[in-house]
Structure formats: C-alpha cells, structure tokens
Amino acid sequence: MTTPDVRISEAGGPATRPLLEIKDLAISFATGGGEVQAVRNAHLTIMPGETVAIVGESGSGKSTTALAAIGLLPGNGRVSAGQILLDGEDISHATEKRMIELRGNTIGMVPQDPMSNLNPVWKIGYQVRETLRANGRPSGPDDVAEVLAEAGLPDAHRRAKQYPHEFSGGMRQRALIAIGLSCQPRLLIADEPTSALDVTVQRQILDHLEAMTSELGTSVLLITHDLGLAAERADKVVVMYRGNVVEAGPSLDLLRNPRHPYTQRLVASAPSLASRRIQVAKEMGVESDELLAPTDAAVQEPEKAEEVLRIENLSKVFKLRSGIGRSTDFTAVDNVSFSVKRGTTTAIVGESGSGKSTVAQMVLNLLTPTSGKIVFDGVDTSTLNNKEIFAFRRRVQPIFQDPYGSLDPMYNIFRTIEEPLRTHKVGNRASREKKVRELLDQVALPQSTMQRYPNELSGGQRQRVAIARALALDPEVIICDEAVSALDVLVQAQVLNLLADLQSKLGLTYLFITHDLAVVRQIADHVCVMEKGRLVETGSTDDVFDSPQQDYTKALLNAIPGAQLMLPPEVARA
Amino acid sequence: MTNNFKAEHYVAPIDETPLLATDSLKSDQAPLSLWADAWHKLRRRPLFIISSLMILLLVAIAVFPGLFTQVAPNDNCDLQFSDGAPQPGHPFGYTFQGCDVYSRVIHGTQASLAVGVLSVIFVVIIGVTLGALAGFFGGWLDAFIARLGDIFFALPLVLGALVITQLPFFKDNKSVWTVVMVIVLLAWPQMARITRGAVIEVRNADFVTAARSLGVSRMGSLVRHVLPNALAPIIVLATMELGVFIVTEATLSFLGIGLPGSVMSWGNDIAAAQSSLRTNPAVLLYPATALSITVLSFIMLGDALRDALDPKSRQR
C-alpha cells in the first residue's frame, strides 16, 4: 500500500497520486446548543512537493480543516462527512494508534503562536529529542543540534540547553519549524506560522521554511489570513468563507481573476496587495465604497495646514532591575523629533520594541518623558497642571489595538460612550443620551447597540464603539495605537474607511501607530519609521514608499508579503 | 515551482455560499451583562439551587430559632435525662448534662453563622482594600503590604489563634467578637493576595488606560473599572471562606480557645460530647452534621459561583 517516494520525484511522468486529498469534508462541533457545523463540503488536493494555502478570516474553518488532517480536532469536534485521503488512505476516522504512527514522520505541524506552543518547563533540546525518539530516529545531542541548526538556529548545541523563555519569538518559531520538520514528514501543516512575528523576521522564516521544504520535497499546507502571503508562497490557493471552500485555483490566476464575490472583496481589501493597487486606484479616481479600502486623505493639501503637534528630541529611559539592588537603563525612545499637521494622518511604523507605543503613551500624557518636549497647539504639555491636563484630555484621545481589551466588559455600550461626557460633566442625562445616539450614527452602529455589552459585539463593532468613545468629546487629535491590527481583513478595510470618512467630515488629525506598512500606504500622509527607539526615516508616504532612503525602511517594505507580486493594473481595480 | 499537474480554477456556486454583510450585528437576543449572564447560568445549576436553599434555611434558623423549636436549650436541662435516648418532642435525645440536643443544634446555628459572616465582612474590607492598593499602585506600597501579609501568613491559623488567645484581653473577653478578631487578623492576607493578583491582571487593560486618557483619575479608574472587573475571584473566595471560618470557629471552640462556654455553639457542643463519644455518639454526630452541612452549603455555593463567573466560560 505504501507508495515509493520515487513516484514523487520525477517531472514529465503522468500525474502522480495526490499526497493529500480532502473530499466533501464536513466537521461539526458539539456545543451546549447542539451540533454546529464548522466546515461543509471542503475539498482540496495537495500533490507531492506542492504548497497549497488555505486563506480565510477567523472562523472561516481554515484551521479546523487543517487540524482534521492531522487528527487534532478538539474533543467536541468530529468529522461528520467526507474523506481525508493521505496517499490514498482515508484517515478521517483512523484510530489514535494509526494517527500517532503518522504524526511527526509523515505529517508534521508548525503551529501558529510561538509563545504558547513550546512547553515552558522543558529545554528546547529535550522537546526536539522526544520528537526524534517518538518517531524512531537517532536522538543524540548531535542529532538534536543538527535539527536545530538546519532550521537556522546558530550555536545549536548551546541553544538546545536553553528554555523557551530564553528565546525570542523568531527563534522559538525556528525551533518549532525544526521540530515540525525533524522527522522529514511528507506533509507539513503550517498554521499561520509567522503571523505572531515582525514582518522582517516573518520573511526570513518563510524563506527558510520554503528552502527546507523544497529541498526535502515536503508538501506544505499553509494556513493564513493574508492573501498576499498565500499568493506569494503557495502554488495553489484555497479560499474559505464561513466553513465553505468558495474558490480554489493556481495562486496568480486566482488573484488576477477572482470569481467569487467573497474572493473579489478579499483581493480588493487585502492591505498587502494595496501598495500597488492604490496607485492605480488613485489614478482612476475610484471612490471609496464597501468593496474598496479607503483612498487616503491625500486629497487635502497638508502643506497649508498648521502644525498641531510637535515632538522635539523626545526620549524615554526605563530602569530595569537586574539582580539585587542593581538596575540598568533601557532607552525605549531615543531623541525622536517630528511634527504633525492639523487634519492629516501621520503614521509611526516600527516592529516590536521600536518604541512606537511608548511615543504614543507620552503624547497621551500617560507617561512622562525623560527628556524632550511634546508641544500640542503651541503649548509644552509637560508644563500643564492637573486642571490643564484634564482639559488637554478632551482634545487628544486614543483608540487601542485589542478590541477585546479596550472596552470595560462591565459597562454597556451606552455607559462606555457616555463615560467621557460624564467625566467632563458635559450636559445633562438627556443631552448626553442624544449625543451617544449621534455618535453611534457616526460610527454606523444601530442605536439598539446602546443596551448591549462588549462581549456581544464582534471585534470590528467594538472598535467602532471605541472610536465613538474617542469622538465623544470632539477631540482634535486621535492616537490610533495599532487600532486595526487585530481585525480581519474586510473588517479592517471597513474601519479604515470609517476613520477616513470621519477625518474628512470632522477635520481630525490622526497619529497612527502600526507595524503594518501595508496599512500605512492606505491611510497615511506622512510616515515616521522607527527602529530600536530611534527615528530612522521620515517623509511623505509617497516618498518613503517610492524611494526609501534607509536600509531598514527598504527591508520593511520588502518584507510586506505579496509586495513583489507583479500585478497588472486590472487586478488592482478588482 | 513547476508542476505538470494542471490545477483547475474552482468557484463554489454563489447561491450556495451567499455573501453576508461584513460584521453584522446579531440582534436576536436580549442584552446580557456579566452578572445577568452569570445568573442565567446559575439558575440552572442544581449545585447552586441546593446550596442557596440550604443557606436561606440556615439564615432563617439563625435569625428565628424559636420558629424551629419550642424547647429552650438550657433551661430544662435535667440530669435524669443524661445521655438519654430520643423521645417525642426531643428527636435527637439528650446531652450528658441532660439538655435537649435538637434545641441546642438549632440555637447553635446563630453563633456559627455570626462568626462566619462577620469575619468575612471584615476580611473583605481589609483584604480587598490592602490588596487593591498594593496591586494597583505597586512599588514600595506593594512591597510593604506583601511583607506585612507574609508575616501574618507565616502564622498558621490555628497556631496564631493559640498565641493571640493567650493575651489577657482575649482571655478576659471571650465572645463572638474576639473570635472574629482572631480570624480576621490571621485571614486577611489570603484575601489581599487574591485581590492583588486580580487587580494586577486588570490594571493594564486597555480600557483602564482609555479611562485614564479620558480624564478619569487613578483612584476613579481603580474604583470604577479595575475593582468591578476583579470582583469575581473575590466573591468566590469570600463565599468559600465563610465556610472555612465557620470550621475555624468550631475548631477553636473545640480546643477551648474559641467561644466561651456560655455561648451555645456547635464547636462547644462537640467538645462537650467527646467524653460520651463511645457511649452515646449521637450527641456528637448531630452538631457535627449540622456544622458539616452548613460548611458544605457555602463551599458548594462558592464552587457554583466560580464556574458561573469564570471569564473563560463566557462567549465573546
């Protein structure tokens, strides 16, 4: 029954048998309210050596489908129909014994979150060794080190003796890749393998993964939410939407001719494809609407506008405890200067640890700068007394990243949006209620939302509520700290659209903190690129994107997944 | 990559996979606050129903013991009934001193519940205040409160009580209040620790930062945002500790350092009954059972509350 590997290798021969074939797969979960279908009618085919990507938003069933293929559905989930054929053998209802045989040396997995997927109490080397041993491979210290070294971990012998918490996120992901590929599986399931990492690290790791799998001839099932990344890395793309496969085909073909309306929307909204599309869209004068991410606010003439915020030589040094009675200085923000003009959007871009959020906290007057000043509307904010700070807070408002953490779960939506009005003693109860209703209208939420609680809303809806709360006091500047990073692509596009509309209606100024250059291209007039606390490049968005001056900026731009896909203008128009 | 397998471009029939509006609001259910949600879950849990009914009954007995027995617990003690068997009107029989056991069990409820409830109230006031301040403000205040808590924590409850009750003040004024004082003095660090942990978990949430940047003061954000969100573990611990404190009172009374003999309590009765354990164990078993059922009710309630208030079990 086993297929000799020879069949995989050669070109020119007749089409070989697919390594993995999923046919009419349905998966359901037993919940308190009965059976819920998570996946219906899913089908996909992976040929030996091929990379296939499943793309979809959260809850689309993409991960569930992949987990079913390695027999790791959660306890309440089951395959209710269809087949999963691994090299001709249906493993959809295989025994646990058979699955244990297959896992590791036939099907490997690289999971999503490097922070939670390594057991914190065991050394890295141990976690590699037990994999090798369980699959009957040599597992001496040298074998372990070799596996780690192949995944691109330098100094592997020493690294094997360390614990996961001594590794950075990128290194942990390399260790997980090492584990996933250590027994040279024929199929590797990579579930969002890099979405928790910085873009530049993401690129390195994906490159390395690609090199390793093509050398070993491993087939890859790549799960991702990023259409650009999928198209760049996979031969074929399968698009899933609400548990269904809605479209599948060769990557470029699918990108060029999306036929299903969902795919069309996705192609239109994916920020990673935006860099190229936006140019074209602007030329053609496309209006922003549901299907298109907003055209940026560049229609205004920022040159004329007055300066509302000026940051001068701003630094922030934190004291870190290192041992008893000692501390070392950590410079989170190092001599940063830039200015923001009224009615424009300035983006601060950087990877984790770049100090971008620390800048935001200082601008919000929640952290005191170590040195330098923040001048808001001509006044140095460090000179404000308590009463003046209270007044300042009405004029500068934040929107945060995590839609699940930014609203108090104990407050209903009315109380949430009313809180700023109540705190600043604006109007009476009736006028405040009227204002809350207006604000809900402005962010396009039905007024019935008022009585609901945050846990009843989706991520995008919560961010709308956060925007309404930020707008309640008619501020002039809004600091968006990764405000759309946690949202699904289509929702992200909607929220960005809303922000752009509000800006043109209300003349708002945005300071947009983000790690996502693709989003920056869509919304910002000016860009400040930060690296390790320092400002490395600043300029208008077009200048920075079209002719980046610094190597770091170039690396960042290069790392945008899909940025190098050559898309003809007609694709861009969707 | 070249592959001679010719992949076709598949599109699902559009009418089978209709495109829904992105991010629509579900509006088919009534709004649910965290508390309403918890109440919803609790209402259907047998553990919760049984324990709350038991607690209601116990409170009724404690407040109106006269409704449950006509026999006065002390007046009619008659040595001729010493360790006597049950009779009509005296269902549990008689103690060594010839007192009615049923009546004593009913009247003993009050002291146990009073000690439990009062101790929990003061433990919550002190523990939550100190724990919340320590967790929210951190720094030297946190270090000071943590060390102070450790000092009391290093004194195990019964041992600490042994020492404290040696003080003349406590020896001379034995009453419900001295027992409550002993318990509160030794048990607040546990509550402070739990509160501190819960507050630390919430204090850096974005909604707290958002409130601060709206102009809400630090104390304001602690009281209005942090504490309400840290309440669940505090409520659970308080309910469970109510049971634990009732056991502590009984243990201290049993050891002779709790309630004075003049106060009727299960602990005292159990201590008094141990001499006749082999001849008439029933005298010991009735107050012991009453004590265990009371404690069980509070522990069960705490367990049900923990499940209902667990944020992980909420759908988002």
Added chain:
Amino acid sequence: MIQYILRRLLQVIPVFLGTTLLVYYMVFALPGDPIAALFGDRQPNPAVIAALRQQYNLDEPFWVQYGLFLKNLFTFNLGNDFTGQPIAATLGRVFPVTAMLAIEALVIQGVFGVAAGLFAGLRKGKLFDSTVLITSLVVIAIPTFVLGFVLQLVVGVQLGWAKPTVGANVTWGTLLLPAFVLGLVSFAYVLRLTRASVIENMNADYVRTATAKGLSRPRVVFAHILRNSMIPVATYLGANLGGLMGGAIVTEGIFNVPGVGQKLYQAILRSEGPTIVAIVSVFVLIFVVANLLVDLLYAWLDPRIRYDK
C-alpha cells in the same frame, strides 16, 4: 538560579523576624506583667517566676529580650516547662512522631490527590469525574476534628480495624488512621487543584503540539500535562503546611499521638504560656524554611521563575 535563591532568602528573613517578633510581642510585651499573664489564674511559686524572668531576660529592655529570645531559639535553649523538664528535650523526643505523621499525611494528599485529580481531569465530565467532584466538596466541608471522631468511632471502635488511640506505640501503621484524618481535607483540595490545572493544560497549545509531534498518549500525559500541572500543586502544598500543623494539634489530641501537636494541646489546656510560645516559634521556623524549600522546588518545576526579574 543563585540570584533567585538569594532574593528569596532576602524576603524570608524579614518575614521570619516579623512573625516571631509578632508572637513574642503579643506574649511578652502586650500584657502588663507577662509572668502573671502566662500563668493566668494560677499562682506559680517564686522559684519558677525567677527562672522564667531569667530565661526570658524580662529585666532587659524589650529589644534585647527579643534578641536573646531569638538567640535561644536558634540554639534550642527553650527553657523549662512547668514541671521543670527542658522544653527542647521534650520537643526532641516528640518531634519525630509529628514528622512521621506529617510525612504520611503529605504522601496521602500529594500522591493520591494528584493521581485522582489527574484521572478525573483526563475524564472531564465522565462519571468518575463528577463523583469525585461532589465527594471532594463533602470531604472539604467536614472539619478535621469531626472526621477524626467519626473515624475513631467507626474504624477504631466499632469495626476494630485500627487502634482508636495511638498511645506510646508509634509506628507507621498505627499512625495511618490519624494521618488519613489529617491529610483528607487537603487531599480533596489537591485533587480539585490538580484536576483544574490538568484540564487547563490539556487545552494548552503546547500539548497539542506535543501530540502533533507523534508522541504517544502516556508521554503527552505525563511529560507535558501532568508535569506542568504540578506547579500550582507544589505552591498549594507549601502554603498548606501551616494548615497541616494546625490540623496536627487536633488530630494528635483526638488520637492521643505523643507528638508536638499533643504537647501544644496539653500546654493550652494547662495555660503553659512559655511552652506555647516556644513550640509556635519552632513551628513558624519550620513553616518559613519549608516554604523556602517549596519555592526552590517551584523554581525547579517552572524554569521561568528563575529568570524572572
């Protein structure tokens, strides 16, 4: 790791000093005349009073008294009890008995509690699990002294399976019943804690990854689920040592076990202040040291702690 031990030591010292100071202050400084307070209503003879004043240096200023008390504590110079016996010698004789009792109780709660908790957690929602959950609540609700009497009566007197009292004949076997009584409540807590953390770890990402690596089920269960579930259990066992000491007083009293707890119980009944203070101080010392050891165990179980700032 050394950093971590040093830091923990630095935290333990003030706690020990604070707790003993508290105990000492309450007994010797708060009452106007400590000697009178120590003896309560009885009148000691002048020789005993003189010996006590000397033993506790009551003529010195408070801080000197306290310092000398600490010195005496560390040199096991604990003075004499009311019958004139040196307390240290008595403690040396009875301490091994209590240690045996505590070890037996620890094994019952640690080994059986963890095993039952693991078993219940892995079968969450099944019959065994729900039975164990309800039973453990009932066990937690029964006070140790009630349980002691009931088991003494049923197992010891009526069934005759074990000696109802231990007396002078102390062996691992005769201590089994008291150790069971002493360990049962904590057994239920350990069981519930293990179960909860097993359930949490079962759903952890790294457990799924371990399964995806092709490990056998027993390996996943023991090397990943159980191993990580031990971390909160270790903390609980350390903190619970205090409860065990309190429980030992009750249990040794009921079963007439000639241990430290019983000595303490008798000292309370006779209002022997100096003996109470001496024994409680020794207990506090043991408790603090044991918790330090548990912290080291904790650091061994959870490597993240060692590097924590």
